[in-house]
Amino acid sequence: MLVKQVSAFIENKAGRLNEIADTLAKNNIDISALSLADTTDYGIVRMIVCDPEKAVLALRESGVVCKITETLAIAIDDAPGGFAKGLKALTDNGIEIKYMYACISHEKGKALMILSVDDPQKADALLASTDAGKVNPSEIYRHI
Amino acid sequence: MSKYYQPEIETMPYEEMRKLQDERLVAQVKHVWDNVPYYRKKMEEKGVTPDDIKGVDDLHKLPFVTKDDLRECYPYGLLAAPLKDCVRIHSTSGTTGKRVVAFYTQKDIDLWEDCCARAITAVGGTDEDVCQIAYGYGLFTGGSGMHGGSHKAGCLTLPMSSGNTDRQLQFMVDLGATIICCTPSYAAYLAESIEEQGIRDQIKLKAGIFGAEAWSESMRKDIENKLGIKAYDIYGLTEISGPGVSFECEEQTGMHVNEDHFIPEIIDPETHEVLPLGEKGELVFTSISKEAFPLLRYRTKDICVLSREKCSCGRTLIKMAKPMGRSDDMLIIRGVNVFPSQIEEVLIEVGGGDITPNYLIKIDRINNTDTFDLDVEMSEEMFSDDVKSIAKVENAIKDKLRSILGLGVNVHLVNPKTITRSEGKAKRIIDNRNI
Incomplete structure (x- = not known):
């Protein structure tokens, strides 16, 4: 399933990540998945949130450079071998991963992975009929 | 003689x-x-x-x-x-x-x-x-x-x-x-x-x-x-x-x-x-x-x-x-004449927007050699969700400055609006050299 990811630029300085977390908290935005890429000078926070558009507006308002990118969510079995099976589905379909991270899941026995790929639409179409493609949207954009 | x-x-x-x-x-x-x-x-x-x-x-x-x-x-x-x-x-x-x-x-x-x-x-x-x-x-x-x-x-x-x-x-x-x-x-x-x-x-x-x-x-x-x-x-x-x-x-x-x-x-x-x-x-x-x-x-x-x-x-x-x-505002760094306008042009070109990204030139002399650092405020145009694309922007700034000035520069991407502005105008140069 296609998922809108919010990514934001953060300088490697104390308190920068706090500012982002505070802004999201104040705007009542729930975070389902988060990963942090870091380099020596800066980092990129990538998040799956309940309301991406609202999150971006709020973050920009607070002076954060951010954007929305299309990513892919896949479902895997929450059991030994589940991750391997999920990856196999991608490899079998010739999908290359730029980066990936885990997302919480509330469905018993299932886990979710968020992937960045070159052509998310195409990847999504290829996976739609497989087990990996069976993702419930309400699991991702959860409104509380 | x-x-x-x-x-x-x-x-x-x-x-x-x-x-x-x-x-x-x-x-x-x-x-x-x-x-x-x-x-x-x-x-x-x-x-x-x-x-x-x-x-x-x-x-x-x-x-x-x-x-x-x-x-x-x-x-x-x-x-x-x-x-x-x-x-x-x-x-x-x-x-x-x-x-x-x-x-x-x-x-x-x-x-x-x-x-x-x-x-x-x-x-x-x-x-x-x-x-x-x-x-x-x-x-x-x-x-x-x-x-x-x-x-x-x-x-x-x-x-x-x-x-x-x-x-x-x-x-x-x-x-x-x-x-x-x-x-x-x-x-x-x-x-x-x-x-x-x-x-x-x-x-x-x-x-x-x-x-x-x-x-x-x-x-x-x-x-x-x-x-x-x-x-x-x-x-x-x-x-x-x-x-x-x-x-x-x-x-x-x-x-x-x-x-x-x-x-x-x-x-x-x-x-x-x-x-x-x-x-x-x-x-x-x-x-x-x-x-x-x-x-x-x-x-x-x-x-x-x-x-x-x-x-x-x-x-x-x-x-x-x-x-x-x-x-004037010319700087001499390691013997090379540097004008802030040269840096601005590179940033406009790389930034892809019409507005110059805000920047700060920082010069110091360490062990008798000039150091040249450039802070650049991140913009939506330069930002991407993957590190590789941002590194590309960073390297483009470095490479272009090197080819224009013949000088190596350390580029640091910083959060927007973090470079101090005085009376609305940004301070562009911090020269800590004690010459």
Whole structure:
């Protein structure tokens, strides 16, 4: 399933990540998945949130450079071998991963992975009929 | 060997020098009027003709020339001799990526090399010396100017050019170099390398001539102590010829201007009024013996003081102090002229937007070498969700600046609106060098 990811630029300085977390908290935005890429000078926070558009507006308002990118969510079995099976589905379909991270899941026995790929639409179409493609949207954009 | 290269000029009584300057200035103004339409127009606009210029006293009547004029006239607009009579071009970095080019006839080269030979002779250079030239050779005037001067002074010349420190040191030791010419920061670097390699007792150096960038008295002491030499300053700029416009003598209290070729003036950079000797202001040069690229009243933007006090070396040539700063926003980093506008252009190009990303230039001097850091505020245009794409932007800024300036810069991407702004205008430069 296609998922809108919010990514934001953060300088490697104390308190920068706090500012982002505070802004999201104040705007009542729930975070389902988060990963942090870091380099020596800066980092990129990538998040799956309940309301991406609202999150971006709020973050920009607070002076954060951010954007929305299309990513892919896949479902895997929450059991030994589940991750391997999920990856196999991608490899079998010739999908290359730029980066990936885990997302919480509330469905018993299932886990979710968020992937960045070159052509998310195409990847999504290829996976739609497989087990990996069976993702419930309400699991991702959860409104509380 | 004499302690002067051209004693008749270098120790000429002032009255005679003045007469020589008068004659040469009159001829130079006529040469420019006859051969450079751009100058003629400038003079006409100011209502001056060559008939109004009878000598140095009339110098103030002439219009100024600035770097903007040089840029506007790029490349041939200020050329005063037929191109077929020119034998060389040198160049300096300009503000808009466009460089400033200067032309030389054989006579121009000859007189320029005389100036450099005076500088080398003044530090004790004779036909017994081995002179190592570690300035860059090429479009930059440093290498070839000092090279020619070294020949004329009779030294055995080592045309090393800049860089490759191990080879520099090997030749310095094996061939017994006694004089070194390079930038002061490179001299400091060489001194450190000599210390590290423990080869100080194998070095025969007695003097160094260091120019093309600002350096302090404490840096002089440091280099002198580490290398066991006397360190001399030299001043010049490509527009006027190159190194050797002025040079230091044994007294080491300012640089003698080769005023038989270049007349210095100090002006108030705001009112343009000529200031009396001893007052601080912008240094202006008028060439009086050039064929291909004469410049009348060229504003150097260097802030400086002139003095005509008697010098213990016996030279009567007027002295200029070490320049104390600039009247424009040009920075000199590791000997390279850098204008903030050059950085802005690169950022606009890389940023892809219409607005210049906010930036901050940070310069410091660590271990006698300039450091050059650039903070750039992140923008939506430059941002991406993957590190590779952002690294590409960072590298594009670095590469473009390197190709324009020939300088390595450390680029740091920072959060938007974190660069301090004062009165709405961002502070663009933090120069922590203590020069």
